[in-house]
Amino acid sequence: MEFASLLIASAESAQGIAAVDWNFLQLLWFVLLGVLLIGYTILDGFDFGVGILHPFVGKTDYERRITINSIGPLWDGNEVWLITFGGALFAAFPEVYATVFSAFYVPFMLLLLALILRAVSLEFRSKFEAGSWRGLWDYLFFGSSALAAILFGAAVGNAIMGLPLEAAGEPVASGRVSLDILREMTMLDKLAYQLSWYPLLCAVFTVTIFGMHGSIYLYLKTEGELQERCKRWVWRWFFAFAAMYVVVTIATLIAHPHVTGALTEFPFLWIIPALNALAVANIPRAMYKGRPAYAFISSCATIAALVFLFGMALFPNLVINTEGVNMTIANTASSDHTLTIMAIIAAVGMPFVLAYTGAVYWTFRGKVELGKFSY
Amino acid sequence: MELDVVQLQRMQFALTIMFHYLFPPLTIGLGVLMVVFEGTYLKTKKPIYEIAARFWTKLFAVSFAVGVASGIVMEFQFGTGWADYSRFVGDVFGSALAAEGIFAFFLESGFLAVLVFGWDRVGPKMHFFSTLMVSLGSIFSSVWIIVANSWQQTPAGHHIINGRAEVVDFWAVVFNHSTIARLTHVWIGAMILGAFFVLSICAWYALKRKHMTFVKTCVPIALVFAFVASLLAPIQGHYQAHNVYENQPAKLAAFEGLYTTPKEGEGAALSLFGIVNEDENKIEAEIAIPGLLSFLIHQDFSKTEGIRGLDQYDEVDRPPVAIPYYTYHTMVGLGMVFILVTSLGMFFLWRGKLYDKRWFLWVLVLAVIGPYIANQAGWVAAEVGRQPFIVYPNDANYTADNGTVTAEAGWTETTTEDGTPRLTPNERTSLRTQDAASKSVREEEAIFSLIIFIIMYFILFPVWLFVLNDKIQRGPESEEEVAAAKKARDERKGTGFAATAVAGADKAKAQSMTQAKQDKPAGGSDQPAADATDDNDDVKEDV
Numbered sequence: 001m002e003f004a005s006l007l008i009a010s011a012e013s014a015q016g017i018a019a020v021d022w023n024f025l026q027l028l029w030f031v032l033l034g035v036l037l038i039g040y041t042i043l044d045g046f047d048f049g050v051g052i053l054h055p056f057v058g059k060t061d062y063e064r065r066i067t068i069n070s071i072g073p074l075w076d077g078n079e080v081w082l083i084t085f086g087g088a089l090f091a092a093f094p095e096v097y098a099t100v101f102s103a104f105y106v107p108f109m110l111l112l113l114a115l116i117l118r119a120v121s122l123e124f125r126s127k128f129e130a131g132s133w134r135g136l137w138d139y140l141f142f143g144s145s146a147l148a149a150i151l152f153g154a155a156v157g158n159a160i161m162g163l164p165l166e167a168a169g170e171p172v173a174s175g176r177v178s179l180d181i182l183r184e185m186t187m188l189d190k191l192a193y194q195l196s197w198y199p200l201l202c203a204v205f206t207v208t209i210f211g212m213h214g215s216i217y218l219y220l221k222t223e224g225e226l227q228e229r230c231k232r233w234v235w236r237w238f239f240a241f242a243a244m245y246v247v248v249t250i251a252t253l254i255a256h257p258h259v260t261g262a263l264t265e266f267p268f269l270w271i272i273p274a275l276n277a278l279a280v281a282n283i284p285r286a287m288y289k290g291r292p293a294y295a296f297i298s299s300c301a302t303i304a305a306l307v308f309l310f311g312m313a314l315f316p317n318l319v320i321n322t323e324g325v326n327m328t329i330a331n332t333a334s335s336d337h338t339l340t341i342m343a344i345i346a347a348v349g350m351p352f353v354l355a356y357t358g359a360v361y362w363t364f365r366g367k368v369e370l371g372k373f374s375y
Numbered sequence: 376m377e378l379d380v381v382q383l384q385r386m387q388f389a390l391t392i393m394f395h396y397l398f399p400p401l402t403i404g405l406g407v408l409m410v411v412f413e414g415t416y417l418k419t420k421k422p423i424y425e426i427a428a429r430f431w432t433k434l435f436a437v438s439f440a441v442g443v444a445s446g447i448v449m450e451f452q453f454g455t456g457w458a459d460y461s462r463f464v465g466d467v468f469g470s471a472l473a474a475e476g477i478f479a480f481f482l483e484s485g486f487l488a489v490l491v492f493g494w495d496r497v498g499p500k501m502h503f504f505s506t507l508m509v510s511l512g513s514i515f516s517s518v519w520i521i522v523a524n525s526w527q528q529t530p531a532g533h534h535i536i537n538g539r540a541e542v543v544d545f546w547a548v549v550f551n552h553s554t555i556a557r558l559t560h561v562w563i564g565a566m567i568l569g570a571f572f573v574l575s576i577c578a579w580y581a582l583k584r585k586h587m588t589f590v591k592t593c594v595p596i597a598l599v600f601a602f603v604a605s606l607l608a609p610i611q612g613h614y615q616a617h618n619v620y621e622n623q624p625a626k627l628a629a630f631e632g633l634y635t636t637p638k639e640g641e642g643a644a645l646s647l648f649g650i651v652n653e654d655e656n657k658i659e660a661e662i663a664i665p666g667l668l669s670f671l672i673h674q675d676f677s678k679t680e681g682i683r684g685l686d687q688y689d690e691v692d693r694p695p696v697a698i699p700y701y702t703y704h705t706m707v708g709l710g711m712v713f714i715l716v717t718s719l720g721m722f723f724l725w726r727g728k729l730y731d732k733r734w735f736l737w738v739l740v741l742a743v744i745g746p747y748i749a750n751q752a753g754w755v756a757a758e759v760g761r762q763p764f765i766v767y768p769n770d771a772n773y774t775a776d777n778g779t780v781t782a783e784a785g786w787t788e789t790t791t792e793d794g795t796p797r798l799t800p801n802e803r804t805s806l807r808t809q810d811a812a813s814k815s816v817r818e819e820e821a822i823f824s825l826i827i828f829i830i831m832y833f834i835l836f837p838v839w840l841f842v843l844n845d846k847i848q849r850g851p852e853s854e855e856e857v858a859a860a861k862k863a864r865d866e867r868k869g870t871g872f873a874a875t876a877v878a879g880a881d882k883a884k885a886q887s888m889t890q891a892k893q894d895k896p897a898g899g900s901d902q903p904a905a906d907a908t909d910d911n912d913d914v915k916e917d918v
Contacts, residue, residue, distance in 0.1 A: 109823070345478075349474070
């Protein structure tokens with residue numbers, strides 16, 4: 001019953017793209033947010049994957065140190081993509097930032113908890129050699145990585161599913177929304193809604209993506225027996241991922257048909273799912289042929305395409321309102337003046353960011369070596 | 376019920392920001408000192424400076440990691456806990472935050488990797504460059520966050536339209552009335568903390584008679600930094616307080632415990648000590664210097680122009696007094712202690728007796744707590760003194776829903792029947808803290824998150840201290856250790872992998888060498904056998 005009403009509501013909320021009067025700057029920032037999200041998902045994606053694999057592939061302390069140090073110098077910079085994404089969302093679409101972050105209060109707090117625990121378990125694990133000390137941080141590292149992956153997946157599911165923002169018919173004036181329905185829901189009501197079957201399905205899917213991505217990354221960074229074990233995990237994760245991909249696609253098309261809106265409007269964008277399928281198919285091919293670097297690139301491309309499709313599923317909306325008018329890139333954006341200033345900041349800053357991100361990855365290229373300064 | 380949520384959110388914000396602020400001032404101050412140590416090493420080639428740089432980098436990294444982890448919370452919290460605030464300021468505040476992400480965070484975290492893990496990966500020049508960039512990054516991030524915070528205190532460069540503040544003049548937002556004063560104040564506070572941190576650890580070693588070469592290298596540099604910064608603090612602080620007088624007289628009244636407006640001709644006293652009685656609106660057992668506040672502001676002991684007591688404001692528009700009064704006085708008092716301690720230190724250093732004065736070394740060991748308290752106290756005074764507003768009343772153009780634009784003043788001055796002036800804030804250009812929290816967040820959610828953070832920080836803080844203590848007990852590396860590490864780095868040029876690898880690495884080394892050989896035809900991106908100086912050049916080109 002509840003499911004049926006949700007289905008109808010989401011179908012109704014699929015409003016025509018043409019009806020939304022957006023301008024170039026708003027589109028630019030929608031795209032740039034997408035770019036930041038792609039960057040973050042690819043980079044921190046393998047960090048999470050490594051975290052999820054950590055207790056399973058590493059049998060000895062030495063091997064576990066290898067897995068941790070494969071992301072050791074990089075995870076911090078990778079996380080900055082998330083911070084910048086958050087800052088850019090705040091700046092470009094403050095209304096969305098405010099509504100979403102406060103509506104998903106408890107899941108966000110759990111996410112923060114997971115990110116902090118992950119950071120400190122990486123940092124503190126190596127400080128003492130006692131087995132119990134390291135074991136504790138190993139499991140915290142695993143648990144927090146898995147929790148973060150689950151919550152990110154659930155967030156995507158919720159974005160597709162939408163939020164009950166206000167009673168139907170009440171217009172969203174300059175992005176302002178009424179939050180009466182959310183305010184009436186208790187903490188547990190909200191959690192039950194936000195962690196219902198569809199977001200959880202997306203969460204499992206996300207875990208398989210990161211697991212696959214991380215295991216290919218570890219395969220690239222390790223040697224010997226450890227590498228062989230990673231390889232087995234690549235296959236396991238790949239099949240889990242492929243199965244979940246099919247399940248999630250079918251579930252989405254049935255439960256939330258509005259996701260194809262943009263594809264109907266701009267048919268040439270079908271190229272993205274097509275390329276995505278090729279990238280997915282290339283992963284087992286490359287692994288089989290012993291070219292893990294290609295597998296990794298394909299895995300990156302897969303993630304990029306999935307985030308792109310996620311953006312397409314939303315566009316031009318940012319928050320789907322199951323009860324009324326959606327929050328779009330037009331009615332929630334900052335002023336054009338601010339968007340222009342930010343575009344200048346991004347244009348000046350991003351080349352530097354890419355240059356020194358490249359420099360750091362170059363410095364730490366190759367197989368993991370444990371040195372005096374490793375974790 | 377709504378009041379409770381706001382109080383809970385305020386408690387959570389206070390907890391998370393105060394915890395976070397244990398780390399940034401340390402990394403800003405220590406970062407500058409690391410640049411000095413490593414720069415001196417590059418110039419003089421004396422190994423002891425490299426030992427110093429390597430040691431402080433380790434302590435820096437531990438603190439930086441906790442700073443980053445706790446900093447993520449801060450950024451998300453504007454949206455989770457303070458949604459209506461985010462709606463009001465997003466257009467203005469957001470650009471500063473985005474700039475911080477793009478200019479500062481990427482710089483810091485990217486080069487931090489090279490700084491911490493790169494000693495045996497890159498050449499000395501590239502490493503120094505990374506140290507410089509990390510230090511610069513941490514300074515940049517202080518710039519943008521202070522811009523945002525100063526805008527809340529003294530908003531400028533915006534207009535109010537669509538029920539929110541929107542940018543009109545970006546540079547007027549950046550250089551609002553209090554940015555420069557507050558930024559320099561924060562930097563000085565950070566420098567004092569960084570220098571006292573170094574002094575404290577060195578004094579500990581000196582008491583144990585350990586690592587004396589290291590101590591005698593670090594102490595003079597840190598002491599000079601601490602001395603100069605401590606002397607600058609009151610000079611700059613005076614300028615800063617004058618800024619508060621100009622822009623936020625109610626806050627100054629709270630700092631000084633000025634419940635009653637001083638009478639013209641009598642001058643305003645400078646309160647040195649007292650007990651705040653908020654029920655009866657007075658300071659008890661007060662010790663004050665008559666006329667000194669007037670003198671500091673107007674260079675005239677009797678002039679009181681513009682000095683306002685809290686009696687000129689309605690009760691609902693007044694900041695609380697006790698917290699700002701005590702924290703402000705704590706900060707100023709500690710500032711005087713820093714001057715005393717560093718002057719004594721300079722004197723003993725000059726007489727060559729510093730390392731023999733055991734009592735004074737103990738003072739230095741413990742003195743590091745002072746700058747921590749002073750930094751926190753100063754911020755508490757600044758933020759609580761801004762209450763009950765989250766965005767302070769300000770002059771701005773206001774566009775109504777029907778499109779009419781009016782120029783509004785932040786405060787309107789009227790005269791009451793008994794002839795005293797009365798200031799009324801402009802509710803249209805300002806935002807009260809009471810109205811700024813998230814409306815969709817319920818009490819139980821706020822309690823849940825507050826408990827999470829309390830538990831987490833109560834675990835994190837001891838762990839941080841524990842690890843820091845462990846690194847301090849181990850002490851700096853010896854000259855031989857550093858030489859061995861460098862020799863190993865140089866050997867890698869010839870032998871390939873893992874010459875520096877630790878226990879159990881021999882097997883891996885053999886494997887990796889075979890692996891390296893196999894990989895060679897593939898294009899060599901997998902072989903770090905490349906000359907360290909080549910790495911250096913490559914990276915430079917990329918930058």
